[in-house]
Amino acid sequence: MTALHTTGVQVVAVGASEHRPLIITLFSVFVVATLGITVWAGRQTKDATDFYAGGRSFSGFQNGLAISGDYMSAASFLGIAGSIALVGYDGFLYSIGFLVAWLVALLLVAEPLRNSGRFTMADALAFRLRQRPVRTAAGISTIVVSIFYLLAQMVGAGALVALLLGITGEGPRRLIVILVGVVMVLYVTIGGMKGTTWVQMVKAVLLIGGTLLITFLVFAKFNWNLSSLLGAAAEKSGKGAAFLEPGLKYGVTATSKIDFISLGLALVLGTAGLPHILIRFYTVPTARAARTSVNWAIGIIGCFYLMTIALGFGAAALLTPETITTSNAAGNTAAPLLAQEIGGGADSTGGAILLAVISAVAFATILAVVAGLTLASSSSFAHDLYANVIRKGTASEKEEVAAAKIAAVAIGAVAILLGIFAGKLNIAFLVALAFAVAASANLPTLLYSLFWKRFNTTGALWSIYGGLITSVFLVVFSPVVSGKETAMFPGVDFHWFPLENPGIISIPVGFLLGVVGTLLSKPEEDADRKYAELEVRSLTGAGAH
Amino acid sequence: MDPARPSASSGPPSADSYAEVQASAEFAQLRRSYRSFAFPLTVAFITWYLLYVLLSNYAGGFMDTKVVGHINVALVFGLAQFATTFGIAVWYSRHANAKLDSRADAIKARLEGPGTRGADDTDDTESTEATA
Numbered sequence: 001m002t003a004l005h006t007t008g009v010q011v012v013a014v015g016a017s018e019h020r021p022l023i024i025t026l027f028s029v030f031v032v033a034t035l036g037i038t039v040w041a042g043r044q045t046k047d048a049t050d051f052y053a054g055g056r057s058f059s060g061f062q063n064g065l066a067i068s069g070d071y072m073s074a075a076s077f078l079g080i081a082g083s084i085a086l087v088g089y090d091g092f093l094y095s096i097g098f099l100v101a102w103l104v105a106l107l108l109v110a111e112p113l114r115n116s117g118r119f120t121m122a123d124a125l126a127f128r129l130r131q132r133p134v135r136t137a138a139g140i141s142t143i144v145v146s147i148f149y150l151l152a153q154m155v156g157a158g159a160l161v162a163l164l165l166g167i168t169g170e171g172p173r174r175l176i177v178i179l180v181g182v183v184m185v186l187y188v189t190i191g192g193m194k195g196t197t198w199v200q201m202v203k204a205v206l207l208i209g210g211t212l213l214i215t216f217l218v219f220a221k222f223n224w225n226l227s228s229l230l231g232a233a234a235e236k237s238g239k240g241a242a243f244l245e246p247g248l249k250y251g252v253t254a255t256s257k258i259d260f261i262s263l264g265l266a267l268v269l270g271t272a273g274l275p276h277i278l279i280r281f282y283t284v285p286t287a288r289a290a291r292t293s294v295n296w297a298i299g300i301i302g303c304f305y306l307m308t309i310a311l312g313f314g315a316a317a318l319l320t321p322e323t324i325t326t327s328n329a330a331g332n333t334a335a336p337l338l339a340q341e342i343g344g345g346a347d348s349t350g351g352a353i354l355l356a357v358i359s360a361v362a363f364a365t366i367l368a369v370v371a372g373l374t375l376a377s378s379s380s381f382a383h384d385l386y387a388n389v390i391r392k393g394t395a396s397e398k399e400e401v402a403a404a405k406i407a408a409v410a411i412g413a414v415a416i417l418l419g420i421f422a423g424k425l426n427i428a429f430l431v432a433l434a435f436a437v438a439a440s441a442n443l444p445t446l447l448y449s450l451f452w453k454r455f456n457t458t459g460a461l462w463s464i465y466g467g468l469i470t471s472v473f474l475v476v477f478s479p480v481v482s483g484k485e486t487a488m489f490p491g492v493d494f495h496w497f498p499l500e501n502p503g504i505i506s507i508p509v510g511f512l513l514g515v516v517g518t519l520l521s522k523p524e525e526d527a528d529r530k531y532a533e534l535e536v537r538s539l540t541g542a543g544a545h
Numbered sequence: 546m547d548p549a550r551p552s553a554s555s556g557p558p559s560a561d562s563y564a565e566v567q568a569s570a571e572f573a574q575l576r577r578s579y580r581s582f583a584f585p586l587t588v589a590f591i592t593w594y595l596l597y598v599l600l601s602n603y604a605g606g607f608m609d610t611k612v613v614g615h616i617n618v619a620l621v622f623g624l625a626q627f628a629t630t631f632g633i634a635v636w637y638s639r640h641a642n643a644k645l646d647s648r649a650d651a652i653k654a655r656l657e658g659p660g661t662r663g664a665d666d667t668d669d670t671e672s673t674e675a676t677a
Contacts, residue, residue, distance in 0.1 A: 089619055093601070096626045100594050103633055107583040227614030234615060245609040246601035246619050257602045264598035268591065288646060291638060298634045302627055529560050532567035539575055540649040542566075542656040543557050 022352060026360035030206075031183055034199045034367070038191035041198055048397040049545075051192035051404065052119035052379050053282040056545075058197060060289040064296020067280050069200030071098075071271075071297065072207055072304055073149070073369040074156030074332075075431035077362055080305075081338070082331025082427075084312020085324055088233070088243035090250050091312055093260070094432070095305035097267025102301065104272040104443075106294045111287035112450045112538035113278060118545045120376075121275045122384040125445050125464075128530035130457040132389050137464040139384035141441040142275040144468060145434050146377035147414060149276070152430035153370045154180065154419025159332040159427070160362055174420050180366060181416035187371040188378060189405040196371045197283060203368035208304060210361035214335070214354075215307045217342045218314035229310070232317035243316070259499045263432055266503030270435025273442030276376035287541050311335050318342065329486065332427055336362060370415065378407035422488055432501055433475055440467030440506035444514045450538060453531045455514070456524045462517030467510025474502035558656045566656055575648040582640050590633055597622050 045051050058066070076098065083091030117123030122138035154177050161176040187195055222229040230244055237243040250260035271277060281290045315324065315338040327333045336358045340346055343354030382404035387395040395403070422430075444463045448455040474497045475481065483493035499505075524530065537543050566572050600608055601619060608619035 089623075092620075092623055093598070096597070096623050097594075100590065100626055100630050103590050103630060104587065106634055107587050107637055225614075227616050230615040230620075241609070241615075244615060244617055244620065245605065247605055251602065251605065260602055261598055264595070268594055287649075288641075291641060295634055295638055298630065302631060306624075306627060529564050533560060533563040535576070536563045536566050536572065536652070536656070539572075539579060539645075540653040540656070542563075542653040 023356040023359050026356050027363050030360055030364050031367070034202060034364075035183070035186060035190075037198045037202070038187050038195035041191040041195035045192045045194055048119070048401055050194060051401045052279070052383065054193035054197050056283060056285050058283045060284060060292025061296050062197070062201060063280060063284050063289070063293035064300065065204045066197045066200040066283070067277065067293055067297040068300040068304070069202075069204035069207070069368045070276060070280060070372040071301060071369075072204070072365065073427075073431060074153050074362065074366045075427045076304065076308070077207065077211070077311075077365050078156050078159065078332045078335055079152075079427035079431065080308045081311040081315060081335040082324070082328070082333070084308060085315035085319070085334040085338075086321065086331040087249035088237060088239065088313075088316065089246050090248050090260075092309070093264060094267065095308045097264055098271070099298070099302050099305050101268045101271035102294060102298045104269065105277070106291070106298065108450070109272045109278070109446060110281050110290045110294045113446075114281045114284065114287045114290040115538045115541045115544040116450070116534055117282060119279070119282060119383045120380045121278045121442065121446070122380060124278075125442075125449050125460065127449065128527070128534050129449070129455075129460050129524065132392075134457055134460050134464075135384040135388050137461050138442070138445070139380045139389070141437075141464050141468050142380035142384070143377045143411075144472065145273075145275060145438045145442065146373045147411070147418070148434035148437060149274070149431060150370055150373045150411075150415040151418045151422055152427045152434065153366045153373070154415055155422050155430060156332060156427045157363070157366050158419060159328045159330075160336070160359060160366075177419040178416050180363075180370060181412045181419070183367055184370040184374050184415075185408050185412035187367070188374045188408045192401075193279075193283060193375060196368075196375050197280075199371055200368045203364045204300065206361050206364050208300065210358055211304060211307045211311065214314070214339055214342065214358065215310035218310045218318075218338070221342065222317070226309075229313055229317055233313040236318075237316050237321060255498045258504060259501055262436075262499050262501040262504035265507055266432055266436035266439050266501050269439035269443055269503075269507060270432075271438075273438035273446060274435070275380060275438075275442070276372040279376050279379060280372075282545075287544075311338060314338050314342070330427070374408050374411050374415075377411050378404045381407035381411075433471075433480070436475075436501055436503040436506060437468060437471045439503060440471040440510035441465075442467075443507075444511045448514050448518075450534070452518075453527065454518060454523060456518050456521060456527070458521035459514045459516075459518030463510050463514030466513035466517075467506055470509045471502045471506035474499070474506060478502065562656055566652060569652075571648065572652060575645065575652065578644045578648070582637070582644075586633060586637065590629065593629060594626060597626055 049055055080091060080094045083094060085091070113124045116127050121142055122135045125138045126134040157176050157180045158173040161172050187199055191199070218229065222232065234240055234243040239248060242248055250256045281293070284290050284293055312334070315334040318341045319334070319337055324331055324334045324337065327337055336355055339358035340351040340355035343352070344350035382400050386403040387393065387400045441464050444467060445460045448459065448463070477495050477497045478500055479487060479495050479498070480500050481487055481495065482489045483495040484490065600622065608617065608622065610618045612618060612621055
């Protein structure tokens with residue numbers, strides 16, 4: 001059986017390179033079409049509100065679709081499918097955590113944020129605190145979280161190209177990483193939030209369509225019977241029933257079990273602290289529309305994550321583990337490989353077409369997400385760091401938007417450089433790290449700021465910097481960065497922190513430091529009146545932008 | 546139940562008017578109606594989710610139990626997380642539509658005064674006050 005499937009691996013690679021023109025054509029069509037939309041949107045982008053918040057002109061449904069497009073990243077599509085395909089049930093935790101997390105955004109964050117902020121996450125955080133220090137902290141944290149997340153998408157883009165071009169060389173991988181970086185900068189600098197939002201909507205429709213198609217074909221193959229799909233996956237994985245049970249990846253040792261809890265916490269608390277998601281709430285006119293958009297997002301994203309069962313277990317049932325890991329060690333190409341297999345295999349036209357379609361969808365996914373991330377981080381740089389901290393409020397709107405565009409180019413360059421150096425990590429897992437940083441550094445201050453009257457500037461700074469430094473520090477000394485074969489620097493070993501995800505330590509640290517910092521310092525001047533304004537405004541929308 | 550009216554009839558609400566509104570019984574009711582719903586529900590769904598995570602970790606025997614065919618308790622538990630997420634989203638939105646929006650609109654309209662946000666808001670105020 002093993003010999004037979006080893007031949008299968010080679011067929012996959014050859015088949016992929018033969019149908020390269022089709023894949024490249026589809027991908028080019030998407031890039032050209034979305035750039036067209038971006039130019040059109042750019043013509044309507046006149047002032048800062050247009051650039052940062054799309055003129056607040058989108059409907060709840062449109063924004064819900066765009067949120068889905070912004071959120072369902074390469075981590076969801078490629079990473080989760082790959083994780084489930086390789087470690088079975090444990091990979092499914094990502095789907096559940098990524099979805100449940102939306103309730104935090106719906107119940108506690110979306111509406112008050114929409115009412116109290118203007119353009120960036122820091123607007124809400126700094127509302128009743130000292131502007132300059134809090135904006136500096138929130139701006140830094142926004143940029144760090146976005147760059148972690150960007151890195152994950154860049155790795156995904158690089159992983160795809162090896163499959164698409166049928167070669168595993170570093171050259172083509174780098175080329176694609178650079179291409180993605182250039183296109184995302186074009187989206188943001190030309191189209192601003194309007195252009196980015198439309199790209200995300202188009203992508204969401206494509207991703208849902210592509211995933212529905214694969215799900216349909218997988219289930220048709222297994223007589224619409226979930227149990228037989230799971231049975232086939234368990235058998236082909238070589239792990240038997242254990243493949244369908246929790247613990248294959250995380251149940252091995254007491255440490256890995258704690259890692260699982262850490263990951264679970266980061267996933268559920270991270271979403272509502274992701275700057276690129278938070279700024280999407282400013283694109284609708286009212287808090288009610290923000291609520292509607294989260295509801296649509298929960299519906300769309302939930303359906304998508306349910307379909308990751310078909311993608312992941314389908315890949316496990318129809319491909320061998322060797323096929324998946326030969327193509328990409330972390331499993332990131334399992335979904336496109338599944339598409340090829342289900343279309344009729346590597347030698348068939350059907351397989352080639354499906355592989356091309358799904359790969360193009362994956363590229364679209366990556367492009368839309370990186371555009372959102374670039375917009376969030378460059379907005380924060382321009383609006384928080386440049387306009388409010390460096391220029392102390394003297395910059396004109398035009399200067400601010402110009403600064404955002406320059407920042408977008410710089411962030412694109414950083415993302416390209418990082419993407420070139422990190423090729424082997426699983427994407428879902430990299431994104432989980434971004435979630436851990438967001439949950440540790442951003443969420444505590446956001447919640448305290450909205451709901452705790454006594455909260456002050458010192459508490460915010462302790463919480464943001466404390467959460468940020470703790471989570472990044474622990475990641476640096478974790479097995480993700482050094483000491484493992486799949487680490488970022490596999491040749492050296494300076495790790496001492498045993499967990500891959502820092503959330504279980506850094507999230508409580510972030511929350512705790514917010515309390516300690518606040519209680520050890522004096523209340524904010526005029527705290528009662530400022531909190532009255534924030535509270536009334538966040539609950540009623542009175543005076544909101 | 547006589548909320549404070551801002552002295553200025555147009556322009557953004559002043560800091561004083563926010564404080565007055567915050568102290569009003571009407572606002573207290575809106576806040577209670579929001580917090581008493583959202584806060585316990587947040588605790589509940591996070592507990593429910595953590596229960597799932599902990600059971601996956603430490604109750605292997607239970608989670609591995611087969612329900613139908615190859616479908617085990619772990620998968621059913623995972624799918625139940627989807628169901629509760631959809632359910633809570635719908636539940637909260639119904640609560641907000643029924644209990645929060647009209648109150649919030651009424652307070653907002655009074656604070657911002659007539660003429661600050663165009664004719665639409667004035668119409669809203671009248672209709673919400675009539676139905677409230």
